[in-house]
Amino acid sequence: MRPGSLAGGAAALLLLTTACMGGTAEPGKDAAAGYDPNATVEITWWTGQTEEAEKVAERLAAEYHTAHPNVTIKTSTGAPTTDDLLTKLSAGFTGGTYPDISYAYGSWAGDLSASGKTQDLSSYVQQPSFGWTEIPEAARQTATSGGKVIGVPALVDNIALIYNTKLFDQAGLTYPTDDWSWDDFRTAARTLTDASTNTYGTAYSVSGSEDTTWHLWPLLWQHGGQILDGTKPAFNSDAGVAALETLRQMAVDDKSMYLDQTDERYWRLFNSGRIGMMLSGPWSLIELKEAKLSYGVADLPGFNGDHQTVSGPDLWVLFDHGDANRAGATRAFTTWLTSAETDAKWNLAVGNLPLRSTEASTPEFAAYVKEYPGGQKFFDNLANAKQARPTAPGYEELSRNVGDAIAEVLQGKSTPKQALDAAAKKSADALVN
Amino acid sequence: MAGLTFALPRTVPAVKVRRRFDVTGWAFVGPATLIVVGLSLFPAVWAFFISRAKWNGISPGVPVGWTNYARLAQDPDMLAAARHTLLLAALFVPASIGLGMLVAVALNQRIRLIGFYRTCIFVPYVASAAATGILASFVFNPQFGAANQVLRTLGLPTQQFLESPSQALYVICLIALWGEVGFTTVIYLAALQDIPAELVEAAKMDGASRWRVFRHITLPELRPVTVFAAVWQTITAVQLFDLIYTTTRGGPLNSTQTVVYYIYELAFQTQRLGYGAAAAYLLFAVTLLLTLGIIWYSRRRGSEVF
Missing domain, CATH: 3.40.190.10 (Periplasmic binding protein-like II)
Known part of the structure; x- marks a missing residue:
């Protein structure tokens, strides 16, 4: 190979590399502005769950699709283990094929927020119908990074x-x-x-x-x-x-x-x-x-x-693909998934604590406490989780x-x-x- | 060019130089070239650019010049990892060569069931290092493992093995040897069978003892294979990862954290891809130098293997 073509190849690689390592932040604009709830969309959901819980997730996605036939949810675990999700997401950002909604450990929030590919839900979750304050304080703090709410808590716990x-x-x-x-x-x-x-x-x-x-x-x-x-x-x-x-x-x-x-x-x-x-x-x-x-x-x-x-809360992080209908549909689905009614069929069914304080009165919670002695104590102990781990990169x-x-x-x-x-x-x- | 041994004739026949793009030739090498460029060269070059940036794989990368390399030189964890790697290589390479040669000589006999013994020695090498690691962590478990059971029966004090910062690296070396001796044994067996029988017979006729036959005939004949084994086992030792991952994950107290494991931790556990890539490039340079050093040394001694 001649030196000239080598230099040319290196320059092309450099360009490609710079493109691969760059971000696509579009600040100031709401991702779901002008969302049409009746548009036909397909959204991708990475659950990060193990086998049993994954089956429950797929059932919920099918249930949502039945109620909203214009929204198709492609559900998968996303990665072999929850730990691998971050690597998969990072590869997805580089290749441009990241999901609309992904499970994430709370400790990743800082890095994910810095990617510039997350939605900003700050004003969305403040709507009274969302019931943001029913979710424990430490979990809400974890979902907030760099002044933005990048997702909704998926799981709450404590020691x-x-x-x-x-x-x-x-x-x-x-x-x-x-x-x-x-x-x-x-x-x-x-x-x-x-x-x-x-x-x-x-x-x-x-x-x-x-x-x-x-x-x-x-x-x-x-x-x-x-x-x-x-x-x-x-x-x-x-x-x-x-x-x-x-x-x-x-x-x-x-x-x-x-x-x-x-x-x-x-x-x-x-x-x-x-x-x-x-x-x-x-x-x-x-x-x-x-x-x-x-x-x-x-x-x-x-x-x-x-x-x-x-508390070590995990999150549903919502990503922006520059498509208002997709962003809007993702928000609507996440709202449904984390609502008190659906969450009782999700977190309580797979053995986790309920996400919202309002679920304490549901029959599912009574069944959970009966099946797992000590569940009530952990639920009460959520009040002792007063501070959150940092979400800084x-x-x-x-x-x-x-x-x-x-x-x-x-x-x-x-x-x-x-x-x-x-x-x-x-x-x-x-x-x- | 004196050092190279190509089996090609030196004088190229004076064919007409064809300037035309040779489609047939490229059709043959094309697919392989594409695979090598796409899956080896491109990532390698890309990794070099990453090594000059601060990048976590998620947020945009920031070019930082040679800072990552400068920091490597002062990183105490990196120095400790390099020390562990060198110690491992210094123990593993001579031991695997010595043991391999010993077992090969022992197996190079006409005795009954020789095929069975040879298979037994080779089986651990075929087993994946991950499986070996999991098996070994059962054997060396301080509370319930077989190794301590044996020590107890013999009335010796029990050991912490993989859970003791001062023992873990040696135990890992032992497990690696168990797996790798099969490989050196097999190549030495092949080399032993290539030694001309006349040479050995002639020496015996002249009254040489078995030891002197080994020392002056067998060893020199094995030299090219020994150089190859040294290079190969050095690379194996320097790149040992799966065994460490399945036994100690670099612990306890990072005492088994080798350079490769440290790179994995940097790049995929703490998401410092730039810094990790810089460490990987440094490892590449050191491995290359080590290999060149061994080849240069062996050429000076008169054997040519590469």
């Missing part, structure tokens, strides 16, 4: 204290209450730990993933700390150090905490009766039911009477750095202050850019 009643009875301890302090928790964990039977008081994931990180946030908030101060990391404050020290004492000094190198083992060990207490969410109830374990649920232990928890990386810091401290390789300072220093760069 509470789940305990094995049999192990408590054997150790002669009284069950945890909603007023427990972290000192009570530590004492109980120490008493429950028995090396001879491989039984641990409690457990914590030290894989360094978001599962490691977000269990620390409630403790940080209870001590009055913040994750970010503006765009600067603030988790390495005295509050953060005190929060991590609480965990360190149990893991290193007392050895009452099972440290899980993956995210997969601790809840399995809890289900098989080897761990006395775990901090986990309503998703655990399905497996607990299958394991036939007798358990109880209480609010998280608190500091100075503050029992706030963390760069949170993913901050989370990883904090996760590594926690893992180091709990395995006795570093002190809370040292590890959190190092994590803050590493994260500062990712947040600014």
Whole structure:
């Protein structure tokens, strides 16, 4: 090949590359302006669900199509696992074949909002008929990124204290209450730990993933700390150090905490009766039911009477394709899907908490509480989710750095202050850019 | 050109130079060229442009020049990953060659059921590294695994294996060896059978011991294969990913995070595609240099394999 054609090829590639990496933001204009509800449209829905829930989703899409024959909804899981959806979306943006509505983890909100391809629902959800305020505050915050509402919460949850009643009875301890302090928790964990039977008081994931990180946030908030101060990391404050020290004492000094190198083992060990207490969410109830374990649920232990928890809401993110009819139809469908009536057939049916407070009076909720003991507690605990994780771009990386810091401290390789300072220093760069 | 060994005649016959675009020739190479350009060269060049940008795959990319490369040099995680990779390669390459040669010599005998033994050695290589990894994580599970069961029966202290930051990398190396020794064994077996029997017989006639036959006949005859195996196993060690993904995911405390795994984390876990691409290019450069180094060294020693 002659040098000239090589240079030409490189230039063509550069052009193509720049085109591929560019965005298509069209600010200022509402995506659904001039929407005709009777237009024939086809919209694509990536559910991000596993097999059982996917079947329910497809049934709902068919039901919607029957009621609105002009709207066809192409339903698929979008990716083999929910985690892979972000990669699929990113490839879709590059290739121009992204869906109209996709499931997304709350922690992706910042990055997705920065793509410039999401719809802005800020004024849409404020319509009284939408009932925006029926959805928990932390979930609404997560759906808002960069001052825009980019989607509607798809799932709400929170972390509470789940305990094995049999192990408590054997150790002669009284069950945890909603007023427990972290000192009570530590004492109980120490008493429950028995090396001879491989039984641990409690457990914590030290894989360094978001599962490691977000269990620390409630403790940080209870001590009055913040994750970010503006765009600067603030988790390495005295509050953060005190929060991590609480965990360190149990893991290193007392050895009452099972440290899980993956995210997969601790809840399995809890289900098989080897761990006395775990901090986990309503998703655990399905497996607990299958394991036939007798358990109880209480609010998280608190500091100075503050029992706030963390919520990990997931979202339906709505995308803009420059077609008002598609955008409008997508909004109408999402509104229907997240309405109290449909959500009872969706989230409650697949074992999740209801999205809206108004669903508490539905027969579906009564059935859910009956099937999953502790469901009521998790529902009530939504009120304790007062703060949300940041939705700024760069949170993913901050989370990883904090996760590594926690893992180091709990395995006795570093002190809370040292590890959190190092994590803050590493994260500062990712947040600014 | 003295170093190249092409089986082509040096003097090109004086055919008439055809300036016409040769359709038949292009028809043959066309499809393969398209595939190579489209699926290998284009992504590689694109990755280079990405490596000079800050891009998360979602929001528009921002060109940053050589910043990503400059930051790599100061990234403590990158340095740690490079250390882990080098340690892994330094352990894995000599061990897989030595073991492979040993097993090949042992299997190069006329004994009963030899075909069965050879198959047994090769089976782990055929199994996918992902399956090997999952199997190994059962065996080395500290609480319920077979490895600790054996230690307990022998009255030895039990180990944390893959859950200990100081042991995990060695355990991974061991698992990788278990899978890869089959490969070096097979190529050494083939090479052993290519050694002319007359040479060995002549040496024996002259009264050479078995060790001296091995040292002065077999080893030199195996040299080209050894160079090939060294290059191949170095690349395997440097690019080891699936085994780490299925056993430790880079943990505990990032002690098994190799360069390739770090690139995966950067690009697909934290969505820093630009920085990840820069790290990938650095790895490419280092692997290329390593390979060239091995080839240069072996040519100086008089064997030519590439």
